[in-house]
Amino acid sequence: MPYRAPIADYAYMFDHVVGFSQVAETERFSEASPDMVTAILGEAGRMCEDKLAPLQREGDLNGAYLENGVVRTSPGFAEGYGAIREGGWLGISADPEYGGMGLPMAMMSAVNEMMSGACMALQLNPLLTQGQIEALEHHASDEIKALYLPKLISGEWNGTMNLTEPQAGSDVGALRTRAEANGDGSYAITGQKIFITWGDGDFMENVCHLVLARLPDGVPGPKGISLFLVPKYIPDDAGKPGKANALKVVSLEHKLGVHGSPTCVMQYDGATGWMVGPEHGGMAAMFTMMNNARLGVGMQGIGVAEAAYQHALAYAMDRKQGRTPIEGGSGAIIDHADVRRMLATMKADIFAARAIGMACAVAIDMGNATGDKEWKARGAFLTPIAKAFGSETGIRVAETGVQVHGGMGFIEETGAAQFCRDVRVTSIYEGTNGIQAMDLAGRKLMDGGEAACALIEEIAEQAEAARPKQPRMAGAVWDAVEALRETTDWMVSQGDVNERFAGAVPFLMGWARVLGAHYHLRAACAEDGDGPRTRLARFYIQRLLPEYAAQLAHATQGAGDLYALTDDDLGVA
Amino acid sequence: MPYRAPIADYAYMFDHVVGFSQVAETERFSEASPDMVTAILGEAGRMCEDKLAPLQREGDLNGAYLENGVVRTSPGFAEGYGAIREGGWLGISADPEYGGMGLPMAMMSAVNEMMSGACMALQLNPLLTQGQIEALEHHASDEIKALYLPKLISGEWNGTMNLTEPQAGSDVGALRTRAEANGDGSYAITGQKIFITWGDGDFMENVCHLVLARLPDGVPGPKGISLFLVPKYIPDDAGKPGKANALKVVSLEHKLGVHGSPTCVMQYDGATGWMVGPEHGGMAAMFTMMNNARLGVGMQGIGVAEAAYQHALAYAMDRKQGRTPIEGGSGAIIDHADVRRMLATMKADIFAARAIGMACAVAIDMGNATGDKEWKARGAFLTPIAKAFGSETGIRVAETGVQVHGGMGFIEETGAAQFCRDVRVTSIYEGTNGIQAMDLAGRKLMDGGEAACALIEEIAEQAEAARPKQPRMAGAVWDAVEALRETTDWMVSQGDVNERFAGAVPFLMGWARVLGAHYHLRAACAEDGDGPRTRLARFYIQRLLPEYAAQLAHATQGAGDLYALTDDDLGVA
Incomplete structure (x- = not known):
């Protein structure tokens, strides 16, 4: 179905309604000149119209499914994702040091709106990765940043958020997933997580899970929770996806909508992860x-x-x-x-x-x-x-x-x-x-x-x-x-x-x-x-x-x- | 899923809120005493809880489908419909002369609410038949009444409404289906109708279609439209379903919901029908x-x-x-x-x-x-x-x-x-x-x-x-x-x-x-x-x-x- 990116509406919004010029006048976002904004939104809009919108119905009719433990994605989603990646649309706001464009959140939000208007089920994939990029930029060690951020920002690897467990939904603090130190700086993560959006897929080189879990000395409730980065494939010395981690997709949910977005039940059986942020500081x-x-x-x-x-x-x-x-x-x-x-x-x-x-x-x-x-x-x-x-x-x-x-x-x-x-x-x-x-x-x-x-x-x-x-x-x-x-x-x-x-x-x-x-x-x-x-x-x-x-x-x-x-x-x- | 008929709510509503006692005091509805109301609603409620509610999910998962021109209904729907029929719930408000209970519309509406709460997809079937019963009671000839009403009221036969055509939705007057006199008091109906709820099914002995069509001398617009009763099987001399009429189900719609209710595209190819009401008086x-x-x-x-x-x-x-x-x-x-x-x-x-x-x-x-x-x-x-x-x-x-x-x-x-x-x-x-x-x-x-x-x-x-x-x-x-x-x-x-x-x-x-x-x-x-x-x-x-x-x-x-x-x-x- 035809979708037209609302470019002129955005231009008016930026210029006359929400005061975007203040942002462009800051030193940090000085690159976000009116010309730059027009060019970026125009290019993103065309990609949404041409590459993503045709996938919207396809993803609904032929949703993701699980086959022998592997998530098979909807027809055309791999190519659509390729277009998002190649355009650099994952890293609009990400740190230029790691390959991002360093542009304002306002521009990223506008592009995200257009991508979800064109095909929400697919757009969920980069949305989650963007969240992970931000979390790592703020909280991860330099080592983790250097290894993971370039891959995530380029879209070679993807990111997920693992919060929810059957008994811990809105009350995240009730979670039971455990983390135990391996003695080498890594941790063994064990537990089940539900509602994991894009927990796996067949066009993603690696999937990096951010998992909330409790250390043995973590107090009950939200204050005893830490955050771990748990990749599907553990990076080898060259930073390439290496050996498979001890995690798997148990099943996919049958949902009312966004059928093209696989919603996974994830099982971690002593999977190897690395802590992000301080001990017991996962919620923050x-x-x-x-x-x-x-x-x-x-x-x-x-x-x-x-x-x-x-x-x-x-x-x-x-x-x-x-x-x-x-x-x-x-x-x-x-x-x-x-x-x-x-x-x-x-x-x-x-x-x-x-x-x-x-x-x-x-x-x-x-x-x-x-x-x-x-x-x-x-x-x-x-x-x-x-x-x-x-x-x-x-x-x-x-x-x-x-x-x-x-x-x-x-x-x-x-x-x-x-x-x-x-x-x-x-x-x-x-x-x-x-x-x-x-x-x-x-x-x-x-x-x-x-x-x-x-x-x-x-x-x-x-x-x-x-x-x-x-x-x-x-x-x-x-x-x-x-x-x-x-x-x-x-x-x-x-x-x-x-x-x-x-x-x-x-x-x-x-x-x-x-x-x-x-x-x-x-x-x-x-x-x-x-x-x-x-x-x-x-x-x-x-x-x-x-x-x-x-x-x-x-x-x-x-x-x-x-x-x-x-x-x-x-x-x- | 358990469903509980809201009997006590209805009792309070009737007694204290909507003044049902006025209805029961009329001569026509003098049978609708408080005891009668309680008994009827209680019995209908139990039927809804026990027989219909279990079908609700089944109808969603295994919706009706078309097989070689015949509509196959959802598992259990035949039995559920049997329970509705046997209880006499189709004819609550229908004329006792033809087998109805002659009770107030308020009671029928209450029972209909409970049936749709328990299983809306199935309840659509009797709802349409009830509409047809009413139309025939008010507008059909005595001959048609005598032949059709007892069958419809008992639920042996079903009724449908055929109004919509692709170009004639809210504007019913734009319809193109034609009716031509056969010379024997019957008419030949030709055209296509869409959105025909329960247009066919495998547990219905006969399906009686009320079809809006235009006679050759019918003026354009709503004032040139007449109403015809077009049965799937033409009743023989004994009033039993006889030879198949020239009509068929072309396809079923894929709908957002009520999957258990077959929504048919109906094709009439010179099908035999009988006029209900006056020439060009179909809309009324x-x-x-x-x-x-x-x-x-x-x-x-x-x-x-x-x-x-x-x-x-x-x-x-x-x-x-x-x-x-x-x-x-x-x-x-x-x-x-x-x-x-x-x-x-x-x-x-x-x-x-x-x-x-x-x-x-x-x-x-x-x-x-x-x-x-x-x-x-x-x-x-x-x-x-x-x-x-x-x-x-x-x-x-x-x-x-x-x-x-x-x-x-x-x-x-x-x-x-x-x-x-x-x-x-x-x-x-x-x-x-x-x-x-x-x-x-x-x-x-x-x-x-x-x-x-x-x-x-x-x-x-x-x-x-x-x-x-x-x-x-x-x-x-x-x-x-x-x-x-x-x-x-x-x-x-x-x-x-x-x-x-x-x-x-x-x-x-x-x-x-x-x-x-x-x-x-x-x-x-x-x-x-x-x-x-x-x-x-x-x-x-x-x-x-x-x-x-x-x-x-x-x-x-x-x-x-x-x-x-x-x-x-x-x-x-």
Whole structure:
């Protein structure tokens, strides 16, 4: 199915909405000039359109399978992966010392969005490797870096994350996998891990597993966990994949979607690994990496949303049905008010989610480039919102895409349903959206709401500045952000964190709604006169923004009414 | 997977929420005494739990397939269908003269909900037959009635609806299937129909197709369409299935869900049929039947929602993960505030959707029993709300059920994902939810808003009456219904129907939110003190009802901003 990389949308976003120029002005990212950005996004976009998009349906129909212990990948995935590798798209943000491009996270996030829009199942492979590259850059010894990073950045080898065990999902600290010193600096890893994305494949020269495990003296819970790098093939003296390690893929999961991405149950039977980061410091190492992986998952949601939108739009522009209700329309169903409402909702929400994701990436880049605490705090604050709202947008847009197709939407050949099935996982993995919301309402307000308030101030100031040009929209954003300020204050003032958690998800969604309006307004203000971005902003602010009031009312209910409902009340009568 | 029929919920609903006693007091439905209702629902519930629920997963894994022109059904479906037949569950509301039970639609709807909760793919079979029974009761000649109704009501034969053609979906009037008189009172039907649910099967003695087609002198559009009954096997003189008719199943669709329900492409090559209703009066005949089928689809959504809820609840009560945030909790994830919020949302919405569906059924029953115009108008007004909100609730609850399961929700073996895939079709077929909303904002307000206002009055009066007992909840419902009154007045005052359509879906959803609060409040008021239904009502009214304001704001935007967005604006840049 044709997929068009949203290059011009990104250009506008970078130039007028999320302030990318600040990033390009830092010394660290001085190479990210406008020309460079255009060239990179254009080239990545073409690769996505030409090489990856044709694989999307193939991966669904002919998913990965296990044959004699080897994962066989979907037809064409090896070639698609080759294109990603050759373009250097794995290492966009990686350290140039080891072969990376050293470009900003914002650019990597944009490219990742496009790759997942084109073929999410395949894109999961480099996404996990990117996470591993980051973890090793921050936490591994120089020796490990020198050996592994060039291979991972070039894409010759791949990386995975091994956290989950059957009894240890969201509660990673409950894991049982053991690590014992071999006496030669290496460790023997024993245990079973589940939900290992791209745990194996037939086009990967080596697969490097980052495995959380407990040393014999590790205390129970998260503070006793260490991180180990466990390669499928142990590198020989020349750094080539040598003897097979004591690990295997036990089985693959049968999933609702992303069939082209093998989700493995991995068994480690005294496999040889090397520690990354300090003893018992595995969770911290995992967390730095996970934070950026969370943004990556949000971008996946946006990518699939964009693809589902394009797919539905093409159908709505082509399908004739019923009398056209307007003069001079195309005669296709896009002329019908309700279909138009659905399409505009999809497009307006994609813009909002993408702007939040990009603003998050810019903040992370600024934090990395300048070391500034406020930028770092902003990146951390926006991360759970970018993840949860990006994935929710993916789910809702794909869902609406099915609806635009009517009866054809329920037929698999149409392709609309696959977007729904694929994107569904994004609100679950890398921390469920509930966990993102608890992170936002809990940990991310532990600064007394400082990062939140700085953002609120910025939104309010911009609304004020926009009043002359867009009085109605600016007024609506102003009202919304004042309500958000009140709600955020309420959250910060709750001593019992469970009072916050009882409304954490609507709190996060209310934040996303208001942030979306903020960026839409900014896009409108940057436009000469009443152009397409202003019209879309008006649609969003008049029709979608008002939801914030219900979300914020929900957010501040506290835990009382939830626990007043007993388990029996919730039971079946 | 275990499914428990929600018998006690239904008993409370009938007794205290939707005023079923009025139905039982009519002469026509005098047999529907409380004892009778209890006995019927109890027996149907057991059948659903014991015979149908075990088939749900089987139908998904081993869906129907086409073999040499014959549809092979899923393992166990023949036996499951036998149980439905033997219980007489097809003919609950059918005319006793032909073997039906003659019971109210409210009871049939309750039983249908339970059957679809247990196994939606199989339940689609009797649902379509029930629709055909109703169409024949109202529109067929005595001869056709005498021949077909006893067979359909007993379930020996099945019924289908043949409306859609590739170019004629929502716009049924665009159909091309032709009918020509054979000179002996029968007609030769020629054409292709798509999306024919249960168009064939290997456990059905005969399949009776109701086919919309155009006579040679039929004008283009819906006014030139007639309705024909076209059996797979033409009944012989003894009324037994005789010679095969000139029709066949060309192929089955590959669908997102309900794999156990064969969705057929049907080819008619001069097949013999008999006219039902007057020449060129096919749409009217189809519409009477479709209205009740729409309620039936809403009940499917609720049934799947109930099943998905039970499934998620069982998981949440069993799964241990993380530290329990409350004293004296079970230690399972149901103790976590966010999981509890999800479960309570599911349960509160199921109650709201079920109450709306039952109130609709009661109104239809009262209209049928008394001939009263106001009851008929209320039934007609509530039907699109019951269909759209019932199906949306099915989709959202099943979706939340996956989320409650975390990573396991994405794995097909868990079963949570199947509910999502199955229920997805309910917002599409029998008129998409967009079409339901246009029906509500257009046709159903053509009385100048009389039926709507009568309902609004009733809600306001009840809120007023509830003030002494539940001041806070009553006040919230009062505010909401006054906003709903304003919005409804706005809708009625729009001369250009496209202004209404531009906000029709949020208008319908706003209505559903307020109606849900109304029934929750009624359930709370009927309870002694502060019991489980009051606590659930409080949750709904405080946390979910506030959404109405955003919906109603969205509803009254008019079409201007939608069409201000040009096709180019909506395009990909």
